Amino acid sequence: MFVARVTGSVVATQKVDSMIGQKLLIVEPYRLDGTNREKLVTTGRTFVAVDALGAGVGDMVLISQGSSARFTPETNKLPIDTVVIGIVDSVSIERQSVYNRQQDNQPNS
Amino acid sequence: MFVARVTGSVVATQKVDSMIGQKLLIVEPYRLDGTNREKLVTTGRTFVAVDALGAGVGDMVLISQGSSARFTPETNKLPIDTVVIGIVDSVSIERQSVYNRQQDNQPNS
Amino acid sequence: MFVARVTGSVVATQKVDSMIGQKLLIVEPYRLDGTNREKLVTTGRTFVAVDALGAGVGDMVLISQGSSARFTPETNKLPIDTVVIGIVDSVSIERQSVYNRQQDNQPNS
């Protein structure tokens, strides 16, 4: 799994039938900043994830990929490879906080 | 999943029997432009996807990979790892549009 | 899936029993040339694929990876993650040919 920021959404009217009603989020994986290890920074990659937890733009989420993306009650049997399995409250590295949802002032969140 | 542009097609006469009749598209994954975050840009990668939705050259599509590519009625049991599961109408980032199908003037679409 | 050039082969006498008799090909993934988009170029990567279609050195083939590599009659239950599922006749990008098997003069094919 990896931590990612929800930054957007996708609309697709024509789709595989089983996907009707599924919310599609744009998520950007984050990694630890290599320089000072004090914060999380974007990897510059862009994925699309299905969300059944009600995550919104600005939220930091936990993403699972591959066949395991089908192992939630809402995504069972869907043709998807990326799913939100949690909304992240905090991340600590070497016992220092590098992300805290309450202190997260994303300009567009 | 990821968003990709359909840019071409592949013809393969000799193939595994179950693949006969399957439409093979060249798709190029897109990511958010890192500089201004106002549009989607190609990642420079090239995949081949099976399509059961009738996507054509120029369309932006939603791609799923891995075992989940077999979880559509049309691709069940096929030896494939990449499938088109939707045709993208729009993508928004931080509530601004970065892709809209109606304003998309790809030269070759 | 991706398009790859068959460039060699691997011999392994000691192997898992189920692999006895399987033909092992060296394949190099190709992508669209980013500069002029008029031809396919190597990505510089090297994979080993099982082949049940009789592909030979010089052929451009269609490769599938992951669990789906086991979804052909010949590879069912094999411990493999990469398989040739087609021999490519042609690839077109934006309706222009970027690969045609009949005009393909690979020096070693």
Place this chain on the structure above:
Amino acid sequence: MFVARVTGSVVATQKVDSMIGQKLLIVEPYRLDGTNREKLVTTGRTFVAVDALGAGVGDMVLISQGSSARFTPETNKLPIDTVVIGIVDSVSIERQSVYNRQQDNQPNS
């Protein structure tokens, strides 16, 4: 699988029901130092893994990914793609030690 350093943890209160009670670790994959091949160095990547072995910050662990992450008694049926399957005591390369848990003085472990 790969060897990774446990460097932190993730808290997510809102999550898929089956994930309640699962410990989420930040792990950073390590590779052999390319220059002198005498030690392991970080790859700069960041993953989140489920742990059922009691690993702590500073530990070097063995990570398995994909569907196999569900093949432990504790993770069976969880929607996860990354799991700790061992705590590493030592790694040797060309019969020289490159990692030994007893001589490992990570500042934050």
Place this chain on the structure above:
Amino acid sequence: MFVARVTGSVVATQKVDSMIGQKLLIVEPYRLDGTNREKLVTTGRTFVAVDALGAGVGDMVLISQGSSARFTPETNKLPIDTVVIGIVDSVSIERQSVYNRQQDNQPNS
């Protein structure tokens, strides 16, 4: 699959029960040298593989990844994603030898 050099081993005393007794090898994937295409060179990456064939340090092996790593009699049901499925005798590219086990003088093999 890919060709990799066995360069070391991993010891992990605390591990998932099913992993007890499994031999853990450090393997480094090799690719064709891009400059002259006359030999195989390391990719600089490091994986850990389970081995049931008795491969040793210095051996060039064939590696399979993902769910297929569980499709050997010895690894069935193990939580692993990387396995040795063959010991490589030779690799040829465009009908020239680029690796031959009998002429392989790895300093540490």
